[in-house]
Amino acid sequence: MNIIPYGKQTIDDDDISAVTEVLKSDFLTTGPKIKEFEEKIAQYCNSKYCVSVSNGTAALHLASLVLLKEGDKVLTTPNSFLATSNSILYVNAKPIFVDICEDGNIDLDLCEEELKKDSEIKALYVVHFSGNPINQKKLRYLKDTYNVKILEDCAHSIGASIEGIKAGSCKNSSMSILSFHPVKNLTTGEGGAITTNCIRHYKKLIQLRNHGMNANPDVAPWHYDMNELGFNYRLTDISCALGLSQLKKLDVFIEKRKNLAKKYDKLFKDIEGIYPLYKYTNNSAYHLYIVKIDFDLFNCNKKELFLKLREKKIFLQYHYIPINKQPYYKNLAYGNENTPMMDNYYKKAISLPLFPKLSYEEQDYVIKSILEVLND
Numbered sequence: 079m080n081i082i083p084y085g086k087q088t089i090d091d092d093d094i095s096a097v098t099e100v101l102k103s104d105f106l107t108t109g110p111k112i113k114e115f116e117e118k119i120a121q122y123c124n125s126k127y128c129v130s131v132s133n134g135t136a137a138l139h140l141a142s143l144v145l146l147k148e149g150d151k152v153l154t155t156p157n158s159f160l161a162t163s164n165s166i167l168y169v170n171a172k173p174i175f176v177d178i179c180e181d182g183n184i185d186l187d188l189c190e191e192e193l194k195k196d197s198e199i200k201a202l203y204v205v206h207f208s209g210n211p212i213n214q215k216k217l218r219y220l221k222d223t224y225n226v227k228i229l230e231d232c233a234h235s236i237g238a239s240i241e242g243i244k245a246g247s248c249k250n251s252s253m254s255i256l257s258f259h260p261v262k263n264l265t266t267g268e269g270g271a272i273t274t275n276c277i278r279h280y281k282k283l284i285q286l287r288n289h290g291m292n293a294n295p296d297v298a299p300w301h302y303d304m305n306e307l308g309f310n311y312r313l314t315d316i317s318c319a320l321g322l323s324q325l326k327k328l329d330v331f332i333e334k335r336k337n338l339a340k341k342y343d344k345l346f347k348d349i350e351g352i353y354p355l356y357k358y359t360n361n362s363a364y365h366l367y368i369v370k371i372d373f374d375l376f377n378c379n380k381k382e383l384f385l386k387l388r389e390k391k392i393f394l395q396y397h398y399i400p401i402n403k404q405p406y407y408k409n410l411a412y413g414n415e416n417t418p419m420m421d422n423y424y425k426k427a428i429s430l431p432l433f434p435k436l437s438y439e440e441q442d443y444v445i446k447s448i449l450e451v452l453n454d
């Protein structure tokens with residue numbers, strides 16, 4: 079039996095041909111595949127614009143440079159990958175961590191309490207955690223009532239939608255970011271993107287992605303002006319070709335993820351002490367399948383479960399260590415926030431294998447092995 083990881087890319091011959099074609103072409107970077115990929119992503123997400131970048135972290139960095147000013151307070155979740163709140167620190171703004179709900183998403187009611195208390199809060203960074211979209215009506219209400227800028231971290235959620243609103247459409251936000259890391263729903267190797275409906279944001283992001291410079295052929299054919307301090311956060315044509323090929327299959331990938339999630343739900347239904355993070359919802363893009371385990375009911379703890387399953391070639395994962403409890407954040411005086419839901423989640427949650435090429439037989443083996451280890 080091969081190793082069963084928690085997540086993995088799905089690469090087929092058509093992906094390899096798409097990449098090979100670019101390798102044989104004139105442009106490995108700054109070529110035609112970039113725009114083509116961006117247009118297709120914008121179309122898929124229902125946004126006006128898309129800017130591709132070298133990874134999701136770069137997308138967050140550029141989005142934060144455009145949305146935030148030094149000293150701005152920003153509400154965000156402790157239950158995300160480090161990059162979400164790190165991007166707030168990159169621009170010398172101040173993350174404020176808000177507790178999560180049962181489903182692992184940021185608690186928007188608690189966000190509202192914070193907004194009522196503090197008029198210096200300028201933005202809200204949400205993550206559609208595990209692919210499960212947060213309540214868009216509430217997001218719109220917070221945006222309109224408290225005049226906060228909203229960024230949606232859609233690293234997990236391309237392909238998700240709620241009430242007809244697609245992840246990345248920026249219907250109720252200034253910008254969304256995507257990640258195309260291999261474990262994500264669609265991959266370009268490393269890669270990311272920002273979507274927006276605002277032409278001003280779009281132009282600024284394009285400039286920042288490329289050293290803050292603009293070609294100026296009116297002056298001379300070779301001339302460019304650097305107008306601000308930017309970066310090289312460009313994505314290559316090689317990556318975009320892979321992304322374009324993957325995008326054609328994204329809905330099929332998500333369908334398989336949903337079927338696997340449904341089956342996990344069914345298999346766990348009658349087992350006391352193991353609970354899916356949320357009941358099956360067609361809204362979720364199921365980047366992750368998470369269960370909460372009442373370890374008190376079993377003969378093994380979370381660490382033992384991880385290690386014993388590795389012996390059976392199953393590599394579980396956990397998402398996420400609360401960001402505010404990281405040593406770097408503790409040095410900045412974070413870590414003592416009142417987050418009982420997050421603390422409880424941390425004790426119980428694990429991410430099970432979920433990726434399009436996971437076979438139903440492998441899934442059966444995963445469940446059987448978990449039950450064996452827990453009841454051993």
Ligand SMILES: Cc1ncc(COP(=O)(O)O)c(C=O)c1O
Pocket residue numbers: 133134135136158159161162205231233234257258259269270
């Ligand atoms: C929620 C979330 N945001 C941002 C990122 C950063 O994306 P990348 O790894 O492409 O830099 C990730 C990646 O793991 C993520 O899961």
